[in-house]
Amino acid sequence: MKVRRLNKILLYDDGAARALNIEEIAEYLGKKLAKVGVEVRGNPFALYPLQDKISEYAGKIASIKIPDATKRMSSWQEPLYSEIEYEKRRILGKTTAFGVLYDGLELQRLFFELIPREERSLEFVHIFFNNRLFATWDDHDRRYHARVSLCGIPSIISTTGVVEAPAKPREYYLLKQQYEMLGKDLLELKDRFKGGFIDYEDERLMEVVKGYAMQAVFYSLVGDPFCQDKGCRLYNAHWQEELVFAQLESKYEFCQRHASFLEEMNGH
Amino acid sequence: MGIEKIEVKEDKTIKEFIDELNLSSVPILLELDGEIFYPDENYDRKIQAGDRLAVIPIIAGG
Secondary structure, X not given: OOOOOOOEEEEEEEEOOOOOXXXXXXXXXXXXXXXXXXXXXXXXXXXXXXXXXXXXXXXXXXXXXOOOOOOOOOOOOXXXXXXXXXXXXXXXXXXXXXXXXXXXXXXXXXXXXXXXHHHOOOOEXXXXXXXXXXXXXXXXXXXXXXXXXXXXXXXXXXXXXXXXXXXXXXXXXXXXXXXXXXXXOHHHHHHXXXXXXXXXXXXXXXXXXXXXXXXXXXXXXXXXXXXXXXXXXXXXXXXXXXXXXHHHHOOXXXXXXXXXXXXXXXXX | OOOEEEEOOOOEEHHHHHHHOOXXXXXXXXXXXXXXXXXXXXXXXXXXXXXXXXXXXXXXXX
């Protein structure tokens, strides 16, 4: 593996702090990469506290919403005043409402603008934790797919994506349809699958996100965030079952190859 | 997949570089001399023979 020298890992919080303890993630990354500094930056929009800047970014975010996951957006819509106000409240942490899907690549581009110019370099690992659900377009089946993460500059990790993007067991969706038709309580259904997938306010979310943060680090280190080993935290899980196994249940944290790599990085 | 450095063989624009590599519909960033940028915001920018551009793919997870 060709390894890139890292200067620093920088962690940002765009509304994810309620679900995550970002200081704890920083501590974890600091232990795994003892020779690389880790800094918690907090809300990326706080760098631009002026009201007009907040309005500008709120407008941009409001314009990259995906109204229909089966139709590729070619141009971005002019947002309504109320949509901009909603995004302003989200930026300022005054609402945590969900149910909106954003274009992940455009969201990442917007976050790229928030990174100081002198830090737009492969030597810095910028990770934006956020609670927005984002998606990317797939030409194969011609629809948007929700994602947990997008590795790039910056890398973005969505706590909502952890819950919504990897698929739940097929049986869950079949039963969910039945429950909805019969007007039954979905909490009862979730109880039947308890522990099988990550849910909102799940105490395991923190641990899961640490693995995704490591994927972002490996992306910057070697250009590839993923591992084929289903028990390695770098495994790219498409099912909740796979995610739970890779991040929480596997007997080892990293496969032998990636564990050795980290040991070498740390000079052991 | 992976970040790849490519040496430019002759003077051209970023747009020409991207088109030659069939990367116009692929989500990527470029790096030149330590500066990272989106190609579509720099299509007219000139690059010279001998420049080494890093092509940085954006990779989705989950």
